[in-house]
Amino acid sequence: MVDLKLSLHGVHHHYLERETRLDILVDVNLEIAAGEIVALVAPSGAGKSTLLHVCGLLERPAQGDVNICSTSAHTLNDRSRTLLRRQNVGYIYQFHHLLPEFSADENIMIPQLIAGVDKDVAKKRAQDLLTHMGLVERGDHRPAQLSGGEQQRVAIARAMANNPGLILADEPTGNLDPDTSGIVFDLLANSIKDHAAAGLIATHNHDIARRADRIVTLEGGAVVPTTL
Numbered sequence: 672m673v674d675l676k677l678s679l680h681g682v683h684h685h686y687l688e689r690e691t692r693l694d695i696l697v698d699v700n701l702e703i704a705a706g707e708i709v710a711l712v713a714p715s716g717a718g719k720s721t722l723l724h725v726c727g728l729l730e731r732p733a734q735g736d737v738n739i740c741s742t743s744a745h746t747l748n749d750r751s752r753t754l755l756r757r758q759n760v761g762y763i764y765q766f767h768h769l770l771p772e773f774s775a776d777e778n779i780m781i782p783q784l785i786a787g788v789d790k791d792v793a794k795k796r797a798q799d800l801l802t803h804m805g806l807v808e809r810g811d812h813r814p815a816q817l818s819g820g821e822q823q824r825v826a827i828a829r830a831m832a833n834n835p836g837l838i839l840a841d842e843p844t845g846n847l848d849p850d851t852s853g854i855v856f857d858l859l860a861n862s863i864k865d866h867a868a869a870g871l872i873a874t875h876n877h878d879i880a881r882r883a884d885r886i887v888t889l890e891g892g893a894v895v896p897t898t899l
């Protein structure tokens with residue numbers, strides 16, 4: 672049986688702008704299995720960030736169900752949705768969003784401490800994740816003391832900190848040069864596969880998208896397979 676980490680069924684989402692209704696997601700169906708990485712490539716304004724927000728339970732869809740790690744979010748109240756998100760979803764943004772006043776180690780420890788992990792265990796896991804990212808000697812550096820690629824590798828380690836089943840990344844390499852983009856994407860992809868998580872990665876970069884297991888786009892608000 673396929674171990675699905677994310678499934679969306681019949682998802683619709685719209686925004687209201689004054690009197691006008693903007694239908695952004697229209698009957699979206701999408702399934703991503705453990706160990707699978709899907710690239711989302713679509714023009715600006717097509718709804719990529721909206722789709723990621725709906726997948727990450729940051730927005731409740733107008734219609735349809737989002738199922739994460741075998742739990743349906745449809746009937747959950749806001750508190751339960753927050754818990755489901757905290758336990759199962761790691762988010763990576765174009766800009767790292769690391770906390771500037773904390774070291775790399777601490778940035779990776781904080782989500783673990785919030786989840787109730789013992790401090791020593793959290794520290795060890797932060798160091799293991801940084802080792803995996805080739806950054807163990809940078810653990811005591813603050814974000815401003817790291818390059819853009821290094822910051823993004825710390826952000827990946829932070830997203831993996833609580834071992835989430837689903838990684839959502841919104842333009843994770845959008846701010847990096849081509850060589851660094853490839854390195855960062857490969858580290859992200861390897862981390863997702865090593866943890867048997869699922870990844871949905873929005874990108875404008877076709878070279879990056881081709882490294883994913885499959886590519887989807889948004890057409891008229893629906894998710895459809897594509898090739899580049």
Ligand SMILES: Nc1ncnc2c1ncn2[C@@H]1O[C@H](COP(=O)(O)OP(=O)(O)OP(=O)(O)O)[C@@H](O)[C@H]1O
Binds near residue numbers: 686688715720722
């Ligand atoms: N909170 C909101 N209220 C109203 N309209 C919104 C809201 N958020 C997004 N939109 C609109 O929904 C559409 C899709 O936005 P979204 O950010 O999902 O696109 P995107 O594909 O991620 O674009 P980009 O590649 O430029 O980041 C856009 O037209 C945007 O203006």
